[in-house]
Amino acid sequence: MGNINxxxxxxGTHGNEFTGIYLGKKFEQFPNLIQRSSFDTRVFLSNPKAFAAARRYIDKDLNRCFAKADLQNSQLASYEDILAKNIYYLLKEESKNKQQVLIDLHSSTANMQLTIILKSQHPFLLQLATKLSVINPEVKICYSQPTRDSNYLCSISELGFAIEVGPVAQGxxxxxxxxxxxxxxxxxxDYIESYNQGLAQQxxxxxxxxxYRNHI
Incomplete structure (x- = not known):
């Protein structure tokens, strides 16, 4: 695999999960914090209306709107459906001929502490997850077996994953x-930077x- 570009x-994929939203605001104010020499980093607020209303979503859960069949269905026209289509095509256009890592930030009322949720067992993601769990003992890794047509935002990118932190109340x-x-x-x-520079050791x-096994 080539370098990450x-x-x-x-x-704010869920508008009442403030941890990621206010981190994004900080990064937008101080972009040097997330810039590295070998790749570009940018932040975007996924669901601005839901954040303004301090609600999880407006019409439907945005993080369930990214199934390919739904993205191609013009009959689905709720606020979140339209938002998902715009996000999908924007990121797909930006990632043409590039290696793009997509990080979706979430928080939870559950006592998850720092949890990285992987949707695939891509070797790069497994290496990243291993490194993070070694250098930060608080990090836990959760692998969610992908369905045939995943509908999560982070499924847009082959190198996409979610970070879920908790417990913290909504809003x-x-x-x-x-x-x-x-x-x-x-x-x-920092790991991606060292990977691009050939310094990430196997x-x-x-x-x-x-x-995940089953729902009780």
Whole structure:
């Protein structure tokens, strides 16, 4: 695989999950924090109307709108359906002939602490997850077996994954989790930088990950 050319950090896919949203605001104010020499990094707010209303979504869950069949269905015209189509085609256009990492930031009322949710077992993502869990013991890895047609925002990119932090109430910004998530983002970016520069070592570390089994 070639070098990573760009990193996109999506925030506010759910409008009442403030950790990622306010991190994005900080990064927009101080873009030097997320810039590295070998790739471009940018942030975008996925669902601005839901954030303005401090709600999870307006019409339907945006993070369930990215199935390919739905993206191609012109009959689906809710606010989030249109938003998903715009995000999908924008990122697909930007990623032509590029290796793009897509990070979707979420928070949860569950006690997940710092959890990286992988939607694929791409070797690069497994190496990244292994490195992060070694250097940051608070990081947990969750692998979610992808369906035939995944409908999550991070499924747009082959190198997409989600970061879920908690516990934090909806519509609340928790300072401790904010700072921990911010530090984790820098660790991700630093790993990608070292990967691009050929400095990321193939280490024989074991990776422990949690896997979704069933719903109770």
């Amino acid at each position: 760009s990193v996109v950090i999506a925030t 609340v910004l928790n300072a401790e989790l904010f700072q921990k998530t911010e530090a984790l983002i820098y660790q991700v970016l 280490e024989n570390n074991r990776l422990t990950f949690y896997q």
